[in-house]
Amino acid sequence: MRATRQQRILVVEDDHKTAELVRLYLQRAGYWVDTVYDGTLALEKAQQEGFDLIVLDIMLPGRDGLSVCRQIRQESDIPIIMLTAKVLESDRLQGFDSGADDYVVKPFSPRELVARVQAILRRSSRDELFSGPAEVTHGKLTVDFRAGEVRVAENELHLTPTEFRILAAMVREPGKVFSRGELIEKALGLDYRGFDRTLDVHILNLRRKLKAADPSADRYIKTVYGMGYKFEVSG
Numbered sequence: 001m002r003a004t005r006q007q008r009i010l011v012v013e014d015d016h017k018t019a020e021l022v023r024l025y026l027q028r029a030g031y032w033v034d035t036v037y038d039g040t041l042a043l044e045k046a047q048q049e050g051f052d053l054i055v056l057d058i059m060l061p062g063r064d065g066l067s068v069c070r071q072i073r074q075e076s077d078i079p080i081i082m083l084t085a086k087v088l089e090s091d092r093l094q095g096f097d098s099g100a101d102d103y104v105v106k107p108f109s110p111r112e113l114v115a116r117v118q119a120i121l122r123r124s125s126r127d128e129l130f131s132g133p134a135e136v137t138h139g140k141l142t143v144d145f146r147a148g149e150v151r152v153a154e155n156e157l158h159l160t161p162t163e164f165r166i167l168a169a170m171v172r173e174p175g176k177v178f179s180r181g182e183l184i185e186k187a188l189g190l191d192y193r194g195f196d197r198t199l200d201v202h203i204l205n206l207r208r209k210l211k212a213a214d215p216s217a218d219r220y221i222k223t224v225y226g227m228g229y230k231f232e233v234s235g
Helices: 016-028 039-048 065-075 089-097 110-124 161-172 180-188 196-213
Strands: 008-012 032-036 053-057 080-084 102-105 135-138 141-144 149-152 155-157 221-224 228-231
Touching: 008 016, 008 039, 016 032, 016 110, 032 039, 039 053, 039 065, 053 065, 053 110, 065 080, 065 089, 080 110, 089 196, 102 110, 102 196, 135 161, 141 161, 155 196, 161 180, 161 196, 161 228, 180 196, 180 228, 196 221
Parallel strands: 008 032, 008 053, 053 080, 080 102
Antiparallel strands: 135 141, 141 149, 149 155, 221 228
16 A cells, blocks of 8 residues: 655664665655664754654664654654564563654564554544543543543653553543454554554553552553453442
8 A cells, every 4th residue: 555645754774774675665655765874863853854754773873762762752743663673571661661653673574664654654644532522531530632641640641642542542432342453453553463562562551651640540451361451440
């Protein structure tokens, strides 16, 4: 599937061969692509030019990808896909906590990366999660869909865009059990292809942030073993 309009993507990768391969595949999919090879220049370009998505390597000269991601996330909700050779769950948590929307482990299939880019950009253009009441409150938790904010016991949670969408999807339908595939599609825009661990890490990070705001707040997200997750209204 080709992009319906020429959206702009910034590829940040210090390995020139990998950067060129990603650029070629994204251009074939119809995107306009710029490539840079260090974190300092990537941050400057992201701040000065308008991009629709960033593909960001973690290990970079000048400024590492996690630092770049954190800085961009303070200023923008632009989708960010991390590229990394690190495979531990703790590494994924660190990447998502920095504000990444998705996480692709090297070596990777360029076709899979393009599919993830397309899916996230489709997700970014949809607004079904934002139809309905502008604000929903359950107990101490309030989700403000218009402002894109979440508060627990009057404490504002600093969620990534993906974490917000996961919570928003469940809050809209409390008590419903969402399969991993459903939440992945709603939050990341991805057709379900077995990305269970990506979702589980997002859920883990979301629970941690809820609990940090209020020790009792992590109870809202319940695991339904063998089925998925649900938002539990009652304690």
